Amino acid sequence: MKPEIVVFDIGGVLIDWSPQHLYRRLIPDDEARAALFARLPLDAMNLEGDRNGSLRAEVEALAERHPEEAALILPWWAGWERMCAGLFADAVALRDALRKAGVPVWALSNFAADAWERALRLHPEIGEFDGLVISGHERLVKPDPALYERLERRAGAAGAALFFIDDKDHNVAAARARGWGGHVHEGASGTRAALAAAGFPV
Numbered sequence: 001m002k003p004e005i006v007v008f009d010i011g012g013v014l015i016d017w018s019p020q021h022l023y024r025r026l027i028p029d030d031e032a033r034a035a036l037f038a039r040l041p042l043d044a045m046n047l048e049g050d051r052n053g054s055l056r057a058e059v060e061a062l063a064e065r066h067p068e069e070a071a072l073i074l075p076w077w078a079g080w081e082r083m084c085a086g087l088f089a090d091a092v093a094l095r096d097a098l099r100k101a102g103v104p105v106w107a108l109s110n111f112a113a114d115a116w117e118r119a120l121r122l123h124p125e126i127g128e129f130d131g132l133v134i135s136g137h138e139r140l141v142k143p144d145p146a147l148y149e150r151l152e153r154r155a156g157a158a159g160a161a162l163f164f165i166d167d168k169d170h171n172v173a174a175a176r177a178r179g180w181g182g183h184v185h186e187g188a189s190g191t192r193a194a195l196a197a198a199g200f201p202v
Helices: 019-026 031-037 042-054 055-067 067-073 089-100 113-122 145-155 171-175 188-197
Strands: 005-008 015-017 085-089 105-111 133-136 164-165 180-183
Touching: 005 015, 005 089, 015 145, 019 031, 019 042, 031 042, 042 055, 055 067, 055 113, 085 089, 089 105, 089 145, 105 145, 133 145, 145 171, 164 171, 171 180, 180 188
Parallel strands: 005 105, 005 164, 105 133, 164 180
Antiparallel strands: 015 085
16 A cells, blocks of 8 residues: 655754753763763653653753752753754645645644744744644553554544654554654755655655
8 A cells, every 4th residue: 555644743853952952061071971861860751741742841940850950950941942953844844745646645743732833933934734643632652552543533644544753662663563664864954765665745
């Protein structure tokens, strides 16, 4: 069966989001910055925000548990926009070309609901899809199969009808386990080639 719908991740695919963009400013020394991430569960904190919807609450809770580190934890929320280095214009253009060609394009992304609102204000283009499934709205995160199932139900398609693009291999593997096509995004040129090989007009 030829895939009919393309599903994009957003962070790391359409938008250049990374905590390192902010924390390199706060802690210029590479070793000191790595030590902070090693001693505090910052990535787990962020994922829990993606799951329950409120990144702000998770940041504040971690700062309360580690008051001695609060000055370096609280900027995760206060300075969130500085984690965004802009859009990946070539990937956005690829998404837009698919839509212009009449291909249904959906988003499936781990994003806290409150951070998603900030991202939309910063870059409204990331909301331009035929449908969106945002983890913080669903109280589920990739690679939980239940989140993929929700997209299937809303898009009215499943299995080989769907083709997923994500920058994390375990998220793509979860999609493939459901019969979707998939590609691990490392840049727009490789993703364009994978979509063309799958039969999409790119």
